[in-house]
Amino acid sequence: MMRLAAIKASLTGSNALPLRPVGQVMDLERLGAMHQSRLSFMRTLVRRIMLERWQIDTVRLELCADGYGTVIYEITAPQGLFSFVIFSDYLSSEERNDRVIASKWDLTMALVEGRVDEDYLEFLRQNVPLQEAGRVDSRVFVLSRANRSARNFDYVVDQLARGEQPDVANIAKVGYLYRTTAVYGSGKLGMADWEKVSTRYPDFSRPFAAEMFVCFMLRNFSLLQVEHIAAHRAPRTFVPMQPEIKRYFGIGNSTGLGMAPYLINHPMLINRWVEMRELALALVRTLGHIDGEVFQKFDSLLARCSQHMAETVTEDQWQTTNNLRVIDDLFALRRQAEQSLNSWNELLAWSEQHCSLQGQELLVSVILELYPQLVDGLEDYYCAEEFLDLDPLMPLQRLKEVIERRYDWALKIDFSEEGARDIFWYRSEEKMEPRLGQCALDSGKDKQMALGVGYAVYKCYQQLCQYIEEFPQHSTARFMVAQPKLRGIVRRIQSMDRCVYGDIQANLLAKDILPMHLLRAKLSFFGVSKFDPRSRLWVRNTMYQGAPLLEDIGKIYHDDWFMPLAPVNKENTDASVNE
Incomplete structure (x- = not known):
């Protein structure tokens, strides 16, 4: 913790690091414009696997010619032994459903201790394929399921069986063979809770490390499976997939409202993730020297990002327009940098005047990419204890000042305005999944989730001001006795005032709220790419595209799969043929 303490000590005084303002960073639309970076969970996990040279062995491979059966990988990490178990079952087209209400899947899997x-194995076989309908024990860290891509899976098998490589242009449209529909962890369905995983198993002690590892292993199994099926279908003509094309396959993911409440219900953790990213940027702005080599790499990364955006296929017009705007932003940034690049502060300030929010935040990710010696390592501080503590001795005048300073954004919202409180969040009875209700149309507002932080702060402030008029010298404790229902929001206000960035600044009850921004913010921390919104409530994306393969472990690792590009198809004659 010494490094983080030293960095935080530099946040004050005349030589303070140039952190971006809270109101700018925590704005929901800006958070929803973020991109993957060196600090994203997938990048940090893969870096750890490659640099620590985890040993991952296939100890059980029982697949029939059509790819159905059981596979077990054993993972020997520096501080533990784990197993990744996959069950591959036949799924008819009538049973295939990517929604959370599905009850059968092509693959089900679990990451377990030991x-x-x-x-x-028999215990897992009886429960893992059932997912929510089953029950596992605390040896299990993560439970997940996935379905085959209708557009890619059979096509790739057919190509390899014919002795040909899959067309990269086809892969670029859908960059995966499987897509996950849920990845469960942290104590659900009888699994080990986060406290156990984070304290007893250092290899997975960073947030979502185990969940991200499951997706990494799923991606590698998908490549093994298509080659297995193709080899059995046509052993004389089959060719294995070229490594460059293999690496271009990722894992598909569909993310809906289920992820959104997490960002509100874990404010200390989200603050810490944002803080580490902003600390990294501040370090680069302060210490990031710019020379000819850095400039060339910077220009090359901007060009790569532009091509990556051009290769991103989405059916959503809003996202297509955003991607085109980002491409324009990247061109403008390259031109501006050619004219003058004396400091990152100047270029960042220029981007805020001339680029879209997505362009500005992509520039941040690119800048972080240039300085691994300043950025890498901050991921060690991603954990934060999610404990909101009430300070009963705080004078009410002090509490009022905290609200006015840290929650000025909430006090500026006119909650009496039409549409300001039209939405409520609730959990569906069938699947316990978050949903949005309309106050004017739907019943159940009395069971809403407490996600309207801005409105709760606003109501608390109104009652606090009334109370202070009569009892200006009272403490928070006396106020809590008079208004016990406000205990939760007061606890949050006081606790978040001890954070650098605090709460996400948005009215989540407004009729025009875009949950997509919440989804994308969390997904950017995960490290996904190629966002493809299907509505304002859910988004498709791609995980691990361009990442190393299992067979790359032990080789020299350059960590250069940021914004991956489509490879160039080699001649099929270059591929070896299994006779």
């Missing part, structure tokens, strides 16, 4: 013997 080695799996026959008895435990």
Whole structure:
């Protein structure tokens, strides 16, 4: 913790690091414009796997010619032994459903502690394929499921069986063979809770490390499976996939409202993630020297990002327009940098005047990419204890000042305005998944989730001001006795005042709220790419595209899969043929 303490000590005084303002950073639309970076969870996990040279072995491969059966990988990490178990089952077209209400899937899988013997494998076989309908034990860290891509899976098998490589242009449209529909962890369905995983298993002690690892392993299994099926279908003509094309395959993901409440219900953690990203940017702005080599790499990364955006296929017109705007932003940034690039502060300020929010935030990710020696390592501080503490001795005048200073954004909202409180959030009874209700149309507002932080702060402030008029010298404790229902929001206000960035600044009850911004903010921390919104409520994306393969572990690692580009198809004659 010494490095983080030293960095934080530099946040005050005449030589303070240039952190971006809270009101700018925590604006919901800006958070929803972020992109993957060196600090994204997938990048940091893969860096750890490659640099620590985890040993990942296939200890059980029982697949029929059509790819159905059981596979077990054993993972020997520096501080533990784990198993990744996959069940591949036949799924008819009538049963295939990517929605959360599905009950059967092509693949179901689990990441578990230790080695799996026959008895435990049978226990997993009876429960893992059932997902929510089953019950696992605390040896399991993560439970997940996935379905085949209708557009890519059979096509790739057919190509390899014919002795040909899949057309990269086709892959670029849908960059995966499987897509996940849920990845469960942190104590759900009987699994090990986060406290156990984070304290007993250092290899997965960073937030969502185990969940991201499951997606990484799923991606590698998908490549093994298509080659297995193709080899059995046509052993004389089959060719394995070229490594460059393999790396271009990722894992598909569909993310809906289920992810949105997390950002509101874990404010200390989200503040910490944002803080580390902003600390990284501040370090680069302060210490990032710009020379000819840095400039060339910067220009090359901007060109790569532009091509990556051009290769991103989405059916959503809003996202298509945004991608085109970002491409224009990148061209303008390259031209501006050629004319003058004396400091990152100047270029960042220029981008805020001339680029879209997505262009501005992509520039941040690119800048971080240039200085691994300043950025890498901050991921070690991503954990934060999610504990909101009430300070009963705080004078009410002090509490009022905290609200006016840290929640000025909430006090500026006119909640009496039409549409300001039209939406409420609730959990569906069938799947316990978050949903949006309209106050004028739907019943159930009395069971809403407490996600309207801005409105709760506003109501608290109104009642606080009334109370202070009569009892100006009272403490928070006396106010809590008079208004016990405000205890939760007061606890949050006081706790978040101890954070650098605090709460996300948005009215989540407004009729025009875009949950997409919440989804994208969290997904950017995960490290996904190629956002393809399907509505304002859910988005498709791609994970691990361009990442190393299992067979790359042990080789020299350059960590250069930021914004991956489509490879160039080699001649099929270059591929080796299994006779």
